[in-house]
Amino acid sequence: MNKLIVDAASQSYPIYIDSGLLTQTNLYRNLVQNRGVCIITNETVAPLYGSILKETLAKSGGNLNQIEIFVLPDGEQYKTLATLETIFNHLLQNQFDRNSLLVALGGGVVGDITGFAAACYQRGVDYLQIPTTLLSQVDSSVGGKTAVNHALGKNMIGAFYQPCAVMIDLDVLNTLPDREYASGLAEVIKYGAIRDAEFFCWLEANIDALNRREQSALAYAIERSCQNKAEIVNQDETETGIRALLNYGHTFAHAFEIELQYGTWLHGEAVSAGMVYAAKLSRQLCQLAEDDVERLEDLLLKAHLPTKIDASLNRDHLLHHMALDKKNQSGSRRMILLKRLGDAVVVKDVRESEIRSVF
Amino acid sequence: MNKLIVDAASQSYPIYIDSGLLTQTNLYRNLVQNRGVCIITNETVAPLYGSILKETLAKSGGNLNQIEIFVLPDGEQYKTLATLETIFNHLLQNQFDRNSLLVALGGGVVGDITGFAAACYQRGVDYLQIPTTLLSQVDSSVGGKTAVNHALGKNMIGAFYQPCAVMIDLDVLNTLPDREYASGLAEVIKYGAIRDAEFFCWLEANIDALNRREQSALAYAIERSCQNKAEIVNQDETETGIRALLNYGHTFAHAFEIELQYGTWLHGEAVSAGMVYAAKLSRQLCQLAEDDVERLEDLLLKAHLPTKIDASLNRDHLLHHMALDKKNQSGSRRMILLKRLGDAVVVKDVRESEIRSVF
Secondary structure: OEEEEEEOOOOEEEEEEEOOHHHOHHHHHHHHOOOOEEEEEEOOHHHHHHHHHHHHHHHOOOOHHHEEEEEEOOOHHHOOHHHHHHHHHHHHHOOOOOOOEEEEEEOHHHHHHHHHHHHHEOOOOEEEEEEOOHHHHHHHOOOOEEEEEEOOEEEEEEEEOOOOEEEEEHHHHHHOOHHHHHHHHHHHHHHHHHHOHHHHHHHHHHHHHHHOOOHHHHHHHHHHHHHHHHHHHHHOOOOOOHHHHHHOOHHHHHHHHHHOOOOOOOHHHHHHHHHHHHHHHHHHHHOOOHHHHHHHHHHHHHOOOOOOOOOOOOHHHHHHHHHOOOOOEOOEOOEEEEEEOOEEEEEOOOOHHHHHHHO | OEEEEEEOOOOEEEEEEEOOHHHOHHHHHHHHOOOOEEEEEEOOHHHHHHHHHHHHHHHOOOOHHHEEEEEEOOOHHHOOHHHHHHHHHHHHHOOOOOOOEEEEEEOHHHHHHHHHHHHHEOOOOEEEEEEOOHHHHHHHOOOOEEEEEEOOEEEEEEEEOOOOEEEEEHHHHHHOOHHHHHHHHHHHHHHHHHHOHHHHHHHHHHHHHHHOOOHHHHHHHHHHHHHHHHHHHHHOOOOOOHHHHHHOOHHHHHHHHHHHOOOOOOHHHHHHHHHHHHHHHHHHHHOOOHHHHHHHHHHHHHOOOOOOOOOOOOHHHHHHHHHOOOOOEOOEOOEEEEEEOOEEEEEOOOOHHHHHHHO
């Protein structure tokens, strides 16, 4: 089993990566004893892994009477304050106290909303991340960014709140649909693009193995992604500096997601196209080589990901959405761009006309 | 001007105490420059102090176009997720970014909800506390406890999130209704009861001056209260230990407030009665002297505060509400009780029958 440590300013916690983690009772022993446990999952994941996990937690020493499963509807469109409120209602109606443990069993939506519920419930309870999609395993489950969406912007309401542990079970990827799997690869490729050129080359050489979901390639790609993410979070938990680099492609992606309505594109698909537009902008503003733009686009295409938006999408709307991005400061438009593959930078005062030109 | 420093684990910040702070432009200079500012207040306070503060902030170097006032309805019944959402809507519709400053201008409800909005908006923006009631000046504006209520419990959803400064202007108390003023005195008296016997004696000697709102007595009482609170917060920001002592009387008080419906009693009135019941319980469980119970009750009565609940209030309901208190851990009922005036302790495993006997 691989074990990484996230050593953030507010809290230090382990990430475990292996197959079969959902049934390894000893992993959970210290986490569940003497406290109420509420597993929060969704209607897709619950029938696949809900009972297995509940049984493991009971065998780990948890009190079966205090282990509940709360099932959310599945989809980004439910990552809202309204859904959050249903979680609070459930926890209060069942008298979960401040010593309780929430367990996020699902993809990024479940993880983000459960983490935010944990951050706010009785001013903060512990939570455990058990990500069940590749995207959440390599990205959202690590680093403590929690949030819900608002009609006027993605992740606009949330908190930095670290989990007490992250359990990445490789086996759960067997049930992941192809599009969702590819969506996760977009974030894996992002780590190569922004800070790990060697990993980017490895991905170019191993993309076929990853597409076939070969376990050893997958374990390596996930570990290296989490390692990259942990290194960044350790340096900058609350995104006052270098953590912003993780948003490479995301300013475009969030605008695409809002304009298309959440759910049309998967998050990783939007990020994939967003990274290509950001690379084109990088060519203009940061002298990124044309060859690097093409290598990025090629790798994303080989991973079965979209690399451009439909010509019919309203450019003015996209620019408006991008103006509201959280990375902007006091009216200045900030973007994450690439100097070369493996080397991202924050660029301030990007002009609207420059963004418009890459559309 | 008196200046205290709160030196909490997550952040250090000043508390200023003086008359005329709402118009001292130099105090705000570093806080408002180069950022959007949203003053959040309520319909009662806005006409009294909204324009004055806005003008001061503009003179301090803030951009008048970026200083907005958002007015909430007045009352504890509006301290809800629904009201919080109206704040988020306003901030997003007006493109307030992550660098913005929220200013809480009002009592405890405005402070708690604004602080929680600041904790969550774009995963955290700065906020400034300008408390306009005695209760919020000596209690809720200091220490970073933010929250909204839930139908099933007070302050059940919130965060520990410190302000960047607290401005306590004594002049605003001139417009405070008598009942609200007395309600604030309940929390002042609490500091004496739980950890400052000398201050308790001073309060007994000066209660008439305080009732007359004499400025020098008031300035001393507020400063000493904030000093007590700051000392506790410095040691235990997130209430894992001694901070719980601040909740003396509050487990009873919250139950009274829920059962009476929020708003029937002011918070300080509920705390006043709660402290007396907690004192009676302390006599049984911690050998608090009968004389100390009477001194506490006398002082509260002299401050024009209630010391008991109506005989018609349903005791079973009250006990049920108390069982859901945040201080309880894994089913054990914890209470803050007094060994003597000026010395509070946490008592675990208090039995329901013992609480029932003091009603």
